[in-house]
Amino acid sequence: MQKALLLDVKKKNNREVVKVKMERTFAHRRHEVVRDAPMVGDFMERWPALFEVNEVNAEFRRITTVPLQSKFLSQLDMYSEKLMRLFQKRGGKLGVQLKTVVEQMAKCDDVDAGRECIIKGVCIYMGEDPESLVREYVCMDGGAMDEAIEDTTIGIYVIKEHVSNEETDDIGIILEGIKVLKDLDNVALAVAMLFGLIYALNLSYPAELRYTFEVIQNIFMELDGNTLSNKALALKNRLLE
Numbered sequence: 166m167q168k169a170l171l172l173d174v175k176k177k178n179n180r181e182v183v184k185v186k187m188e189r190t191f192a193h194r195r196h197e198v199v200r201d202a203p204m205v206g207d208f209m210e211r212w213p214a215l216f217e218v219n220e221v222n223a224e225f226r227r228i229t230t231v232p233l234q235s236k237f238l239s240q241l242d243m244y245s246e247k248l249m250r251l252f253q254k255r256g257g258k259l260g261v262q263l264k265t266v267v268e269q270m271a272k273c274d275d276v277d278a279g280r281e282c283i284i285k286g287v288c289i290y291m292g293e294d295p296e297s298l299v300r301e302y303v304c305m306d307g308g309a310m311d312e313a314i315e316d317t318t319i320g321i322y323v324i325k326e327h328v329s330n331e332e333t334d335d336i337g338i339i340l341e342g343i344k345v346l347k348d349l350d351n352v353a354l355a356v357a358m359l360f361g362l363i364y365a366l367n368l369s370y371p372a373e374l375r376y377t378f379e380v381i382q383n384i385f386m387e388l389d390g391n392t393l394s395n396k397a398l399a400l401k402n403r404l405l406e
Contacts, residue, residue, distance in 0.1 A: 166190050167211065174214045183214050184223065191227050198367045205341040205366060215365060216345050218358060225361040229388060237357040238280070240385040245283050247404050252286050262289045278331075280353035291376035291396060298374055299352055301325060315342040319363075319371050321355045338362065356381070 166186050173183050194212060197203065203211075214220055218234075225233040249270060252263040266286040273279040285295035301323045302310050314322060317339045324335040337347035338359050345362065349355045360381055363370065370378040379397045382388050384404065393401060 167193070170212070170214050180219070183220075187214055187220060187223065188227070191224070195228070198365070202367065205345065206343050208366065209343065209345060216362075218346070218349070218354075221346075221358050221361040221365065224365045228364055229386075231386060231388065233361045233386075234354065234357050236387075237360070237381070237385055238353060240387075241280055241283060241353065242276075244385070244404055245279070248283055248286060248290075251400075251403055252290060255290060259289055259292065277351035277353060281351065284353060284356055287380055288374070288377045290400070291380060293374055293377050297371070298356070298377060299323060303327065314339055314344065317342060319359070319368070321352060321359060323352065340366070340368070360386070 167190055170183065170186050170190070173179055173186065176182075194215075197211075198208070209216055215224060222233045225231070249267060252267050255263050263286055266282050266289065270279055270282040270286075273282060281299075285299065288295040288298055297320065299321045300313075300317070302313065303325045304327065305313070305324075310324070318341060320339050322335075322337055322339055322344075323333050325333055335347055336349045336352060336355050337344050338349070338355055339345070340362065346355075346358055349358065360378065362368075363378070376394065376396050379394060380400060383393055383397055384401050
């Protein structure tokens with residue numbers, strides 16, 4: 166069935182067939198991921214159907230029983246107002262950085278752009294660099310960009326033609342130096358998909374983003390909420406006040 170899927174994903178209008186076979190091969194795929202810890206490139210060659218938005222959503226739900234995309238975006242929206250108030254109250258060096266996020270958010274008349282600001286604000290609030298999560302490549306030639314992507318272990322790329330251009334040419338996900346998802350609609354969706362792929366491939370969170378992903382996992386997605394670090398617990402308590 167795994168070999169048949171390699172052919173099925175190449176056929177047009179074959180979504181339902183692929184969905185059924187991915188469901189039926191789930192246990193085998195999980196065993197392979199957990200037992201062998203394969204390289205992302207090798208796993209992608211064996212299971213290309215997984216690297217698509219609908220299947221990332223489906224795989225995450227098989228693993229956790231929680232809907233990925235809808236849960237993440239709705240929780241992000243629910244907490245956005247409280248997060249903005251926390252950003253405004255933060256002092257010191259982080260407060261200066263968060264002030265920029267708050268100013269950008271005030272100018273946002275687009276839901277997706279607003280969500281992106283909140284996600285970057287969470288990174289800063291947790292003492293981490295949002296550029297470690299979302300890296301913009303502006304006016305770069307193909308060779309230089311490929312080189313930069315190959316050097317990225319995990320993250321989201323945003324390709325723009327000009328600095329001032331709000332329109333993006335491409336948004337996607339990098340794992341182990343490989344573009345595993347591309348042509349995503351917005352950064353918030355890309356973050357949800359990255360989180361889903363980390364679960365699907367049983368990957369560790371990058372050390373430089375451990376608190377950001379902890380917030381996503383424990384607060385936004387409400388998974389394993391009893392094992393919070395002091396930083397994440399403090400944020401959760403402030404959000405519940």
